[in-house]
Amino acid sequence: MAALCQRRGVVREVAADYCRIFHRRIHEARPPTLCFPNDLVVPNTEFCDLLMDMDVQVRTRIGLVALEHLKTEIFKFRRQEDIEHLTKEVTHGRSFLFLDTHGHVERLVHKVVARVLRGDAKIFVQVAKSNDGKRVEGSCKLPRCKTEQGETPME
Numbered sequence: 001m002a003a004l005c006q007r008r009g010v011v012r013e014v015a016a017d018y019c020r021i022f023h024r025r026i027h028e029a030r031p032p033t034l035c036f037p038n039d040l041v042v043p044n045t046e047f048c049d050l051l052m053d054m055d056v057q058v059r060t061r062i063g064l065v066a067l068e069h070l071k072t073e074i075f076k077f078r079r080q081e082d083i084e085h086l087t088k089e090v091t092h093g094r095s096f097l098f099l100d101t102h103g104h105v106e107r108l109v110h111k112v113v114a115r116v117l118r119g120d121a122k123i124f125v126q127v128a129k130s131n132d133g134k135r136v137e138g139s140c141k142l143p144r145c146k147t148e149q150g151e152t153p154m155e
Contacts, residue, residue, distance in 0.1 A: 017058045021050045063090035066097035066105045113144045
C-alpha cells in the first residue's frame with residue numbers, strides 16, 4: 001500500500017509540473033515567434049520540450065525510473081560502470097532519461113550552440129577536436145557545450 005501511495009505522489013508531481021509548463025506554452029504560442037495553438041498542435045509541447053523545463057527533482061525522478069527499466073535490459077548495459085555513470089549524469093542534471101511510448105529508454109542532453117558572427121559576416125567555427133590529447137579529428141561545427149543543472153542557454 002505504501003508503494004502505491006508513493007507512486008501516486010510521483011505521478012501527481014509529474015502531472016502537475018507537466019500541466020503547468022503546457023499551460024505556459026499555450027500562452028506563449030503567438031506570432032511573431034510562434035504559431036497560434038490550434039486543436040491539433042501547441043508549439044513546443046513535445047514531451048522532450050516539456051521535460052527540459054520541468055523541475056529538477058521531477059526530471060530526476062523520471063530519470064531514475066528509466067534507469068530502473070534499463071537495469072532490467074541485460075543486453076544494453078552489461079557493465080555496472082555504465083549504469084553508475086548514467087546515474088551520476090541523471091542525479092547531477094547533466095542528462096535526462098525517460099521512457100518513450102514504446103517503453104524504450106531515451107537520453108536527452110541539453111546543449112547550447114554558439115553562433116558568433118563578425119561584422120563582415122564571417123562565422124566562428126570549431127574546425128577540429130582532440131578527444132585523447134593526441135589524435136585530432138577534423139570537423140566544421142559551431143562551438144557547443146553541455147549546460148549544467150539549472151543553467152539557462154543565455155548564461
